[in-house]
Amino acid sequence: MTSPYPEFRPVILCGGSGSRLWPLSRELLPKQFIRLTGERSLLQNTVARTLRHTGATRPMLICNAAHRFIAAEQMQELDGAGGGGYDVELLLEPCPRNTAPAIAAAALRATRDGDDPIMLVMPSDHVIEEGPALTEAFALAHQAASEGALALFGVRPSAPLTGYGYLRTQAGERPWQTVEAFVEKPDAERAAAFLREGGYYWNSGMFAFRASIFLHELERLAPDMMASVREAVAKGSGDDAVFTLDPRAFGACRADSIDYAVMERTDSAVSVPLDAGWSDVGAWDAVWDIAAKCPQGNSSSGDVMIDDSRNCLVHSSHRLVATLGLDDIVVIETADAVLVAHKSRTQDVKRIVETFRGQHREEMAHHREVRRPWGSYDSIGQGPRYQIKRITVKPGARLSSQMHHHRAEHWVVVSGTARIHNGDKDFLLTENQSTYIPLGEVHCLENPGKIPLELIEVQSGAYLGEDDIVRFEDMYGRV
Numbered sequence: 072m073t074s075p076y077p078e079f080r081p082v083i084l085c086g087g088s089g090s091r092l093w094p095l096s097r098e099l100l101p102k103q104f105i106r107l108t109g110e111r112s113l114l115q116n117t118v119a120r121t122l123r124h125t126g127a128t129r130p131m132l133i134c135n136a137a138h139r140f141i142a143a144e145q146m147q148e149l150d151g152a153g154g155g156g157y158d159v160e161l162l163l164e165p166c167p168r169n170t171a172p173a174i175a176a177a178a179l180r181a182t183r184d185g186d187d188p189i190m191l192v193m194p195s196d197h198v199i200e201e202g203p204a205l206t207e208a209f210a211l212a213h214q215a216a217s218e219g220a221l222a223l224f225g226v227r228p229s230a231p232l233t234g235y236g237y238l239r240t241q242a243g244e245r246p247w248q249t250v251e252a253f254v255e256k257p258d259a260e261r262a263a264a265f266l267r268e269g270g271y272y273w274n275s276g277m278f279a280f281r282a283s284i285f286l287h288e289l290e291r292l293a294p295d296m297m298a299s300v301r302e303a304v305a306k307g308s309g310d311d312a313v314f315t316l317d318p319r320a321f322g323a324c325r326a327d328s329i330d331y332a333v334m335e336r337t338d339s340a341v342s343v344p345l346d347a348g349w350s351d352v353g354a355w356d357a358v359w360d361i362a363a364k365c366p367q368g369n370s371s372s373g374d375v376m377i378d379d380s381r382n383c384l385v386h387s388s389h390r391l392v393a394t395l396g397l398d399d400i401v402v403i404e405t406a407d408a409v410l411v412a413h414k415s416r417t418q419d420v421k422r423i424v425e426t427f428r429g430q431h432r433e434e435m436a437h438h439r440e441v442r443r444p445w446g447s448y449d450s451i452g453q454g455p456r457y458q459i460k461r462i463t464v465k466p467g468a469r470l471s472s473q474m475h476h477h478r479a480e481h482w483v484v485v486s487g488t489a490r491i492h493n494g495d496k497d498f499l500l501t502e503n504q505s506t507y508i509p510l511g512e513v514h515c516l517e518n519p520g521k522i523p524l525e526l527i528e529v530q531s532g533a534y535l536g537e538d539d540i541v542r543f544e545d546m547y548g549r550v
Contacts, residue, residue, distance in 0.1 A: 079127040079213060080188035080282075082177045083117055085134035085142060085195040086167055090424040091354040091417065094408035095386070098436040103196040104141050107358065114195040115145050118157060121193055124206050129158050131181065132195075133173045136163040136315060140444035140547065160311060165318035170276075171332035172324045175289050175300040176316055178282040189216045190285070192278040192329075198361055200348030208345045212279035215247050215341050221280040221288065221334065223250065225272030225342035226349045231262035234353060234418065236274040236330075240342045248272075250340040253330060272342055275349060278329065288339065293332045299324035355401040355410075355417040359384040373404070382414070406439040406449075444547040445470055446523070458535045462516075464489075464524040469517040471545035478532030478539060480508040482516070487524035490517040513543065 089102030096102040103114045111119070118130055134142050139161060147156035162177055174192055181188050191212070199205060208224060215222040225238045225248070236256055240248035253274065257265065265271035290297045299320055306317035334340050350361050362370035362384065369377050373387030380397040388405045401417055403410040412420065427435035440449040445468035452459040464470070464487075472492065482489070483505040491498055491506055492515040499519075500506060508514045510532060518524035542549065 078189045078217075079125045079191050079209075079279075080181050081118070081121045081125065081127050081130035082174065082181075082190050082192045083114070083121070083130055083132045083195045084170060084173065084192065085114060085132050085138065086164060086170075086173060087194065087196055089196060090421045092352075092358070093420055093424050094403055094405045094410050094434065095388075097434075097438055099137060100141070100438060100442060101138075101196075102352070104138070104145060107352065108198060108361070111149075112145055113198070113352070114142065115149055117193055117195050117197065118146070118159070119149060120199060120201060120205075121191065122157075124201070125191065125209055127191070129160060131160045131162055131177055133162045133164065133177055135167065136165055139163055139313070141442055144444075161313045163309075163313065163315040164321065165316055166322050168321060168324050168326040170329045171289065171293070171327045172296060172300050172303075172321070174278075174329055175286065175297065176304055176321075178286050179301065179304045180314060181282050182286070187281060187283045189213060189279060189281050192280075194276050194351070196352060197275070197277075198348075198350045198352050199345075202347060204345070204347040208343055208347065209279075211246055212343045215245070215343060216279045216281055216284075219281070219284060219339065220247075220341045221285065221337055221339045222247065222278060222341050222343050223334065224275045224277040224279075224345040226275050226345045228262075228266055228271065228273050231259060231266050232273075233257060233259055233262050234357075235351070237262075237265055238272045238274050238342050240270050240272060242270070245341075247344070248342045250334070250342050253335045272344065273349075274330070275345060276351070277345075278334075279343070284339070285333070288333050288337050292336050293325075293327070296325050296327065296332060353418075354420065355384055355403065355412070356414045359401070359414060384414070408434045443470075444468070444549075446518075448528075453535070456531060456533065456535075458530045460528045460530070461485075462524075462526050462528050464516065464518040464526075466518055466521050466523065469546055470515060471540075471547075471549065472513060472515040472543040474511055474513045474541050474543075475532075475539050476511065476541070477534035478530045479510045480514075480531075481529040482506050482508065483527045483529075485525040485527060487518060487522050487526075488520045489524055489526060490519045491515070492517075515544075 085103050089096035092102045104112050106112050132142055146159050149157045212222045237254040238250055239252040241251050242248050303316040303321035306320055307315055309315050350357050364370045368382035371385045374391045375385045375387050376393040378395045380394045383397050383400045385402045392404050399414045401412045401414055424435055440447055446463040446465045449461045451461050484500045484502055489500040494512045
């Protein structure tokens with residue numbers, strides 16, 4: 072479609088960790104990449120929804136360098152204009168520095184060829200009801216930004232919720248409001264008072280502004296941050312498809328949110344009302360709020376049996392989960408972890424994840440099945456001195472040429488065809504055929520076929536950690 076807002080440049084923030092949605096959301100596969108509300112991930116829904124309601128093209132995705140291949144793969148899964156996925160620009164952060172530096176880097180990249188677009192900045196992990204209200208909000212934001220404002224999308228509160236920050240606004244002659252103050256998450260009494268008083272909106276974390284105006288305000292209000300980001304962009308590497316910020320310069324940048332660095336200190340902040348159904352899906356109680364429910368208030372997915380239970384959220388990924396006599400309980404099952412919590416305590420799941428981080432538990436970082444740019448592997452069994460993995464290699468994909476100091480490997484092909492490099496030998500393996508990789512041998516695995524390659528890998532040795540990999544050549548540029 073022809074864009075009604077030709078200057079809009081969607082910028083999608085994909086850097087969140089989603090730790091309150093553990094165990095489904097993990098460090099290496101956070102909530103924006105999860106199919107939480109249907110067949111598409113939250114990121115896919117955000118990009119498709121934004122382009123549908125603006126007619127804009129080629130969004131910029133800002134994501135952690137570790138999530139580069141997941142983001143690109145999910146964009147390819149969407150049906151673009153030519154049926155070959157969405158054309159996006161990836162801006163990779165070598166380390167997290169919060170939203171202000173990330174958006175500044177996006178603005179510098181967006182203006183690199185002399186353009187000055189209106190940036191539509193959207194978190195990648197929100198749920199928004201589509202319809203005329205969303206289209207109208209985008210139109211108002213475009214108008215406000217065209218007139219030089221830094222626009223936020225203020226969500227009209229439907230209840231005195233305490234999990235959101237609020238905006239105190241003042242109506243004027245324009246169809247948007249002046250932002251008078253930012254209010255941190257209130258207690259229940261204050262939140263109820265906000266709704267009675269009126270003029271308060273939830274802070275959605277969505278913005279629209281002209282790139283040059285945002286950069287000017289950041290330069291004025293946080294010159295140290297602006298200097299670091301300029302250096303990170305100037306010394307970064309890549310092209311129009313994938314650009315990585317310079318690790319040293321970006322790592323030296325002060326971390327701060329766009330609210331604290333700019334929006335709370337500028338005189339140009341306005342609030343555009345957003346009356347569409349909106350949720351930041353920040354915790355499991357929010358997932359229950361937006362989910363379809365049975366007459367008893369229960370929402371379930373997967374192989375679940377619920378008996379004499381009310382207002383529960385039950386999710387099963389791999390096995391049968393049964394509940395009996397529960398009220399207001401969340402049960403989330405994955406292959407390697409189970410969460411059971413009262414709905415009123417789901418905001419505290421982040422505290423559990425921080426405990427796992429201190430214990431260096433793998434369940435904090437990744438699922439049992441781990442995504443790789445070439446496919447995935449699933450650790451289906453392990454014990455003293457051995458580990459068994461199910462490996463899936465996408466058609467045309469290839470693992471790096473590598474060797475291991477501490478383990479040997481047996482590969483058995485289950486389906487598909489494998490092209491193997493093992494020491495000084497190159498050969499093909501098909502279904503039910505196998506090979507042995509001795510400790511210290513340089514080897515490589517490739518799928519030359521048109522269907523996924525499935526194989527079983529049996530590792531044996533004194534140490535079986537993923538860091539026992541010496542790479543010699545890698546088509547994905549990994550170290």
